Amino acid sequence: MSNSQAAGAPPKRTIDVVNASLKRRYARERRFRLVGLAAVILGLTFVGLLFADIIAKGHTAFVQTYIQLPVTFEAQTLDPAGTRDPETLAGANYQAVIRDALRSEFPQVTERRATRALASMISVGAPSHLRDMVLANPDLIGTTREVWLLADDDIDMLMKGHIDRNLPESERRVKDQTVAWVEQLESRGRIEKRFNTIFFTTGTSREPELAGIAGALMGSFYTLVLTLLISFPIGVGAALYLEEFAPKNRWTDLIEVNINNLAAVPSIVFGLLGLAVFISIFGVPRSTPLVAALVLSLMTLPTIIIASRAALKSVPPSIREAALGVGASPLQTQMHHVLPLAMPGMLTGTIIGMAQALGETAPLLMIGMIAFIVDIPSGFTSPTTVLPVQIFLWADSPERAFVERTSAAIMVLLAFLILMNLGAVLLRRRFERRW
């Protein structure tokens, strides 16, 4: 534009300049929104894929294959003396009872190797199931009952379609004759999938069909309860002291820097620390919720302290002045007014810390939680494992049936997490209502 033209043009009004740039500004805004939306959609897609994959793989673990057999509780085999002594009954040969039942169901199978293959269709846990039945009701002896017995994991996989019947025999785990037996049972309606109560009521096992999540679930529960009991009061107390009571000097600055650093320490270091300090020096029993909770508390404390301090900072100073102004002592001011107002923020920090603790695996490997423990823990000092470690262990197992159990365990872990967060959100809402 030449000078003469510029001089000749009337002076531009502000509104013209604004209008000229308006289009560009709105375009930028639209772009920003689109990028944001795309990010959210991408994130949700991956979460959706993850969930779909886990559910698709894991939902079959919630049912389990059972085989119905006419079981004759032969007095001759179980209780030859006829004393009904519980010890005799507990030690009796229930395997033989099952073998007899199978023989009566498949009378044509007589060859020795085939008989053994037939017996292997029933889970190794079935005899103890019969034993429990007899111990609960000794009158069963001498009678014949139709009993649903747990099938072996290979049969279960076959029934669920994880083992393809159309493959040549040499390429699958289950032999042709077994497939034929299963089809026979199917035609007689003597094999079916039922809800898998075992998965929710037992601890882990070498046999996939007998492996349950209850041990790890209770282990996680005990560990988290204890972690919460240890880390929440200490974390809130530390935050309150540092924020409201401690003098602001070089030492408190140093402590603050260290807390922030601790939040960034890799979790496995806390595991090593737990091993060296809690187990070696203080002799805390290993593999227990107690030692796990101590280690996880160390790990979550920085998170809780940092969130709690931020929550305390956000309480308006006018509330403190109001309380001090009517003559409340500093501790009363904190306890009656500041703490309730900061509580929602503190709870948010605690939820984050607890969720982190629930999913943590690495430090727990260092303190013996990886041990193979079948029993369901009965308290804070009984050996146990926890959900993420159980998932890790099952994911590492070679049996095909553990694949679905791994996914099912992940679902249980996620459900646990959602329940926990739900509880915390409800709790937080209760505190917020007092606003």
Next chain:
Amino acid sequence: MSTTVDDMSRRIGAMSSAELAGGRESRVTVGDVTCANPRMVCRDVDVFYGSTQAIKGVSLDIGKNEVVSMIGPSGCGKSTFLRCLNRMNDTIDGCRVTGSIKLDGQDIYDKGLDPVPLRAQVGMVFQKPNPFPKSIYENVAYGPRIHGLTNSKAELDEVIEGSLQKAGLWNEVKDRLDKPGTGLSGGQQQRLCIARTIAVSPEVILMDEPCSALDPIATAIIEELIDELRANYSIAIVTHSMQQAARVSQRTAYFHLGDLIEVGETNQIFTNPKHRLTEDYITGRFG
């Protein structure tokens, strides 16, 4: 107010000569800082925030059953001085107070003195209404409860009704005592804060610009209230409104950059100020 060139030059001339002479320009307090029946006696109070001095040698008495207003431009230290009177400044890091402040002959900055009972005796109403995020009842009940002033629920109810009545709020809230105090209007909230303060029966009430966030109607109600409260309490009020100071107070203190410039009967300060700075301020030449 119009200012002629002549007037201006006269003032400039007066400033330079008076600075040397120490007369109308000196920072020594003009007027009588004492009163006949003092409840609080402050002598040579200095306040430091770190290394900066916010208050320089202020002496002032607060009498029984009187309202003392403190006026002055922003940042002159009047709020700081007020907050010294119940040791609210203790909560500020790096704040240091020297000199003597006595309540009924007892030095409140004495090492052995606990600020908690002091604040029960010297209550405070803040600039911004700051009710607790609790019910109206709980707001007023808090003070009596922590100090154990009442023995029964009935007695506590009585104290609460009395305080709310004195604060002129009873009729408006008696049907909704369980509703949150934060749900009231600004003027009502401030009266709730006053009720909360008088529920512990203090001897002195400090008010730090209590009406600065309120509309003229709410302000009028609170000013009326201050006048009624005078019968039972000593009141020190910081205000930016000279009209308010003139309406509610018996004595007025004018602060300027940390100095107490002039103290006197409110009438005298507003009609016949002795110090030039006071005159300039109340006539609106600055501030």
